[in-house]
Amino acid sequence: MLEAVELTKTYGRKVALDGLNLTVRPGDVFCLLGANGAGKSTTIKLLLGLIPPTSGEVRINGAAPRRGRGGANVGLGYIPEQVSLYPRLSGLENLRYFASLAGESDLTRARLTEALEAAGLPADAVDRRVSNYSKGMRQKVVIALAVVRQVRGLLLDEPTSGLDPLAAREFGRLLRDLSGRGVAILMASHDLHHIRELATRIGVMKGGRLMEELEPTAADRAGLETRLLQFL
Numbered sequence: 606m607l608e609a610v611e612l613t614k615t616y617g618r619k620v621a622l623d624g625l626n627l628t629v630r631p632g633d634v635f636c637l638l639g640a641n642g643a644g645k646s647t648t649i650k651l652l653l654g655l656i657p658p659t660s661g662e663v664r665i666n667g668a669a670p671r672r673g674r675g676g677a678n679v680g681l682g683y684i685p686e687q688v689s690l691y692p693r694l695s696g697l698e699n700l701r702y703f704a705s706l707a708g709e710s711d712l713t714r715a716r717l718t719e720a721l722e723a724a725g726l727p728a729d730a731v732d733r734r735v736s737n738y739s740k741g742m743r744q745k746v747v748i749a750l751a752v753v754r755q756v757r758g759l760l761l762d763e764p765t766s767g768l769d770p771l772a773a774r775e776f777g778r779l780l781r782d783l784s785g786r787g788v789a790i791l792m793a794s795h796d797l798h799h800i801r802e803l804a805t806r807i808g809v810m811k812g813g814r815l816m817e818e819l820e821p822t823a824a825d826r827a828g829l830e831t832r833l834l835q836f837l
């Protein structure tokens with residue numbers, strides 16, 4: 606479970622995030638939406654521990670987060686808008702490298718290949734250099750990393766921007782799969798269609814504040830895009 610408690614971040618006089626209270630439970634796909642500058646990326650970076658809060662706190666499973674070797678909070682995965690991998694290494698070699706950085710010790714080919722295939726990477730791409738991968742394929746390597754690390758929480762920033770509709774749908778399927786296994790997912794997105802399909806909860810942000818929280822029922826979903834547009 607991921608929690609933000611009165612989480613606030615200021616840069617000089619600019620309030621990027623203003624007293625955010627938020628809980629993402631195991632199995633939730635919590636989608637954050639809001640105009641540019643609303644505070645979505647700031648929320649994600651604070652939860653990950655990539656930037657320190659000005660006040661308030663982050664809790665993971667009810668306790669203060671533990672920091673990993675790279676400084677980020679332990680047990681969480683991150684998928685940024687642009688996934689950076691080593692272009693000359695294959696998908697499998699990238700996965701092995703990042704998994705070892707994360708402290709994983711079982712890095713056998715069998716285990717890594719299984720994770721890449723679970724993430725939907727075609728078997729014939731596993732040993733190809735990632736410089737030839739599409740954005741969707743690069744994301745699958747990072748999803749495979751989350752699978753190998755058995756993360757309890759996954760944070761995503763605009764993951765479907767630049768994905769074609771089929772790749773976006775497949776990406777949605779992978780996220781649903783992870784949430785079905787009890788991963789707590791928080792995703793910032795402008796993609797209303799994707800949000801409608803995936804979100805178990807929706808937060809609407811404006812000016813650093815969480816203005817609205819919705820828990821859409823199946824019946825709500827048809828009119829959801831129109832409703833969300835009203836908030837924006």
Ligand SMILES: Nc1ncnc2c1ncn2[C@@H]1O[C@H](COP(=O)(O)OP(=O)(O)OP(=O)(O)O)[C@@H](O)[C@H]1O
Pocket residue numbers: 616619620621622639640641642643644645646647648
């Ligand atoms: N390092 C920084 N220094 C100064 N201001 C910042 C910094 N990072 C973010 N901000 C400001 O904080 C506010 C929230 O930014 P944030 O990136 O969280 O918005 P966002 O909702 O993710 O927007 P987008 O949809 O464009 O990604 C913005 O006004 C932004 O300019």
